[in-house]
Amino acid sequence: MNGPPEEASPAPGVPRSPLLPRLLEAVLAVGTELELRATLQQIIDTATALTGARYGALGVLGPGRTTISELYVTGLSPAEKEAVGALPNGHTGLLGALIEECRPLRSDDLAADPRSSGVPPGHPPVHSFLGAPVRVHRRVFGNIYLADKRTGTFTDTDTTLLRVLADQAGIAIGNARLYESARQRERWIEGAAAVTTTLLTGENVSDALMTVAERARLLSDAAAGVILQPTEEGGMEIVAASTREDPAGLVGTTIAPGSPVLEQLLGGEAVFVDDSATDPRMTTPVRSRFGPSMMLPLQSGGRLIGTLALPRGRGARPYTDVERLLAAQFASQAALALVLADSQHDREQLAVYEDRDRIARDLHDLVVQRLFATEMMLESTRRRTAAAETDELLGRAVDELDSTIQEVRTAIFALQQPPAEAPTTFRGQVLRETGGAAALLGFPPSVHFEGPVDALVGGDVADRLLAALRGALAAAHRHSGVSAIEVEVDATTVLPDGRAAVRLSVADDGRGPDGARVPPVTWQAPL
CATH class of the missing domain: 3.30.450.40 (GAF domain)
Structure with a gap:
């Protein structure tokens, strides 16, 4: 005969109705979260509500599994939490006993229980206690602590409910840990990729x-x-x-x-x-x-x-x-990304050096030689001509070409210097000073060198001339209407007493406070 289906019997150790529906709801509730901390708080909230406890806590054990590293609580108001202060570490009392024994513990009267100690002074009064371990993959993850049942003391049914809930909590925690581990790995992989991309951008x-x-x-x-x-x-x-x-x-x-x-x-x-x-x-x-x-x-x-x-x-x-x-x-x-970025930077620097060397060679082999040849032709034509006006024009053209050759040679020297290194020669130091002044002036000063400057000028003489050059460039910037500055370093100068010397001259086209043209400034120092 067909009749109404018989109600399935619960598994052994699981309490019968009317608590069974509540237990099933609780089991479903602890599995709804995937974020680990939210899962842990959900577990202790559910356990407290299911057993009728006034206060509850879930203690997560540290790496050595002998102390509590994190504690999730429920039932305490913000003011009560502040009054409790530092939370227990699990070394003493029933909390410590639960860590040592790793099995459910129950006490109907904490005041009379010899195992009870270590309750924080600011904690509200509690009388009954129930605790059970939470295992994840057969290893104790932490413990659930329930205190002060609202309707009296905790019963065997409460113990069974908590044991079943702790088992399900272990599964939920395992799932949450797997999810969190996957999310962590994803974030770290993305972070490593982002760092590599950033470092390789230069x-x-x-x-x-x-x-x-x-x-x-x-x-x-x-x-x-x-x-x-x-x-x-x-x-x-x-x-x-x-x-x-x-x-x-x-x-x-x-x-x-x-x-x-x-x-x-x-x-x-x-x-x-x-x-x-x-x-x-x-x-x-x-x-x-x-x-x-x-x-x-x-x-x-x-x-x-x-x-x-x-x-x-x-x-x-x-x-x-x-x-x-x-x-x-x-x-x-x-x-690895830092090493690759460093290698990439070296390759880029090498490419820059090679390109600068090529430009310098082209300037020297093509431009300077052609300018020099043109200068020689003009000089030859000047010697053959008889007209004074033509002679003057050709003389100025020769001077301009000579000046252009000097500036191109200066540019070649600058190209041959490593851009990231401070210059060690006097010629390089002069070019650095004038290059820095160009940013302030709005135009680059013209620089000419005569004689073996780098071989003869150094030490204190170089320091004094560089200080004078900086002062002259700063003074030229204050002149009105300045649009060009000429700097000349001549290492072929001879003093009246016959000693060799170096001469630094700085001239500009600006005007002083009285409106008059500013004369060139010159320094000489014996070598």
Whole structure:
């Protein structure tokens, strides 16, 4: 005969109705979140409501599984949370006993229970207690703590409900951790790709290091991202720092030779610290500002570029194994990107040098030679002509060509100097001074050299002439109507007493305060 279907019997140990629908709702509720922290808060809220507890907490165990690293609470008002102050660490009382025994514990009267101790002074009065471990993949992840049942004391049914809910919570936490791990890996991979793209666009060294430090800080949720590089004295120095607030006091901080952690860093080893402020290996004066930290080598192909340090603030959660692995992979990728960017910069510089050399050769082999040949033809024509007017015109043309040749040779010399290096010769220093003045004047001064300037001028003489040149260029800028400045350095000058000397002359077409033309300024110094 057909009749109404029989109600399915619940699994052994699962309470029968009317609590069964509530348990099923609770099980479904704890699986609705994928974000881990939201899942943990949902679990303790659901457990508290299901058992009728007034207060609840879910304690996440630290890496050693002997202390509570994070605590999610429910039932306390903001004022009560403030009155409680620091939350328990799980070393004492029933919280500690639950960590040690890893099985459900119940107490009907905390005041009479010898295992009860360590309740924070500001916590509201509690009488009954129920706790159970939460396992994820057979390992204890944390514990659920329930206190002060509203209708009396916790029952066996409450214990069974909590056990079932804890089992389901373990599954929900495992799923949330897998989701969070996947999201973390995605973010770190995207971050490493973004750093590589940015570095290969041509940033200079300091900007490149700051890019790595800032991106790593954001990805790891650290208080600071720091780059350290080896020093000549054998220590390490912070050369770039990215922080949420003012980074004052970080850049320039050094790890002195002999520090316990230095040998590991210089050897390219990763160092993980639970608390920077108290770890004896940490010796920097800024360590008191930070808590958990990891220091990761930036090395590629056996070359150590430096160390990436990612410290979190005091009291912050420690780094997980997944975070350490992802950060280490990021550091390896960033080091490779830094090496590639450096190689690309060298190739670009080499291409610039080769192009400048080619231009200089073309100017010397083609332009200067043709100008010189034209000058010789004009000089020959000038000697054969008899007309005074023609002779004067040709003389001026020869002078102009000679001046042009000198300026082209000066341009050739400038092209042959490495653009990123400070000039070491007197000729190069003069060109640097006039080139810097061009930005202020709005036009480049004309520069002429006579004689072996670089071979004869140096030391104190060069310093005095450069100081005089800077003063003359600054004075010329103050003249009204100035549109051209001629600088001449002549190393073939002979003093009246027969000594060789160098002469510096600066002339401009401006006018002084009285409207008169300003005469050239000249300095002479014996060689």
